[in-house]
Amino acid sequence: MEYRFAERVRNLSGNAIREIFKVLSDKEMISFAGGMPAAQCLPAKKVKVFADELLSSQPVKMLQYGQTEGYLPLRESFLKYVENVGIKGYGVDNALILSGGQQGIDLMFKTFCEVGDKILVQNPTYLAALHIAKTYQLRPVGFECGEDGVDTEDLERKIKEHNPKLVYIVPNFSNPTGKTLRLETRKKIVEIAEKYGVVVIEDDPYGRIRYKGEHLPSIKSFDKSGCVVYLTSVSKTIAPALRVALAVADEKIIRKMAVCKQAVDVQTVTLTQAVVDQFIRTGEIDRGIARSLPLYREKAEAMLAALDKYMPESFVHTVPEGGLFIWGEFTDGTSAKAKFREAVENKVAFVSGNDFFADGSGDNTMRLNFSNATLEQIELGVKRLGAIFSK
Ligand SMILES: Cc1ncc(COP(=O)(O)O)c(C=O)c1O
The missing domain is CATH 3.40.640.10 (Type I PLP-dependent aspartate aminotransferase-like (Major domain))
Structure with missing residues (x-):
């Protein structure tokens, strides 16, 4: 059937990161693409304890x-x-x-x-x-x-x-x-x-x-x-x-x-x-954050060190004091966007920076997330990126 979609969604494509999630199902893929907290920081046991207590003490309130x-x-x-x-x-x-x-x-x-x-x-x-x-x-x-x-x-x-x-x-x-x-x-x-x-x-x-x-x-x-x-x-x-x-x-x-x-x-x-x-x-909440911070610091530092070791000279990046992301830019105009497919073929993913610009510019930029990869994956993934962008 030819659907008559509303004007406001007719030219809408998926959110770029949600689309990238589809290629990330590959087990060997090292992903710096998402913005997910580290898996080991997700407090499943505590959520379960609190949810059990609440459902026992206030079942109607919780479900009404x-x-x-x-x-x-x-x-x-x-x-x-x-x-x-x-x-x-x-x-x-x-x-x-x-x-x-x-x-x-x-x-x-x-x-x-x-x-x-x-x-x-x-x-x-x-x-x-x-x-x-x-x-x-x-x-x-x-x-x-x-x-x-x-x-x-x-x-x-x-x-x-x-x-x-x-x-x-x-x-x-x-x-x-x-x-x-x-x-x-x-x-x-x-x-x-x-x-x-x-x-x-x-x-x-x-x-x-x-x-x-x-x-x-x-x-x-x-x-x-x-x-x-x-x-x-x-x-x-x-x-x-x-x-x-x-x-x-x-x-x-x-x-x-x-x-x-x-x-x-x-x-x-x-x-x-x-x-x-x-x-x-x-x-x-604060105890959980306090536990996660050393882990995030370690991962951020590992990624910063790997970027300095493997990426070409023309690559400059931010040095954040928190959060989950490092932002990189190729000062010689190298297009991160153009290399995205090659990176995915080599089992490493990032988000091309142009998706974050209102005018679609920024082909020479990329966002890298470090929170959800292991230290080994960070080293190996950045090494792969370095090989691709140094060619
Ligand atoms: C800047 C910013 N705002 C909002 C959100 C959305 O967060 P939530 O999961 O609370 O919808 C994110 C998630 O990545 C974010 O980076």
């Missing part, structure tokens, strides 16, 4: 319909938890539990944007944000990242030029670049957002995964006027398949997002919300 805004104890405990990034003085009406942080981006675009609207994103940015923008027929425009992730002069210039309603920023150990905004940049972003009446989406799934240096306050912590919507998720700090995340924003925004969420999935799964609540209240 709940509020769209989220399980009340979790809204309270999560709000308390984000006080550690300076988000203080908010009540439960400022909090919405999401089925993953990605849903927060989706609900924000849905809540604020009309077909054809422009939004500003880092250049490069999280590719799912670009993908979601496409589903709403928006026009993402990139601003320069500069050294720390946001070139505030370019941001201001682009706001004046394009008059966007929304700016999307990943502040810590950004996906894809691994960059982290300096304190001054965070303050300046709020100043600019307030000056031009633009709402900033601060998407922070990686902030707690810091294995070097000091934690910084969130952009939201400088917000006095309600111009920042803060998103965080437990996907990288507990487990991604729980699908639990948090939005903190002005009540008026939370109400609109909740109305849109009602239409999408009614509510986030109560059982996983309650499990996350237990992780936060018992401090288990």
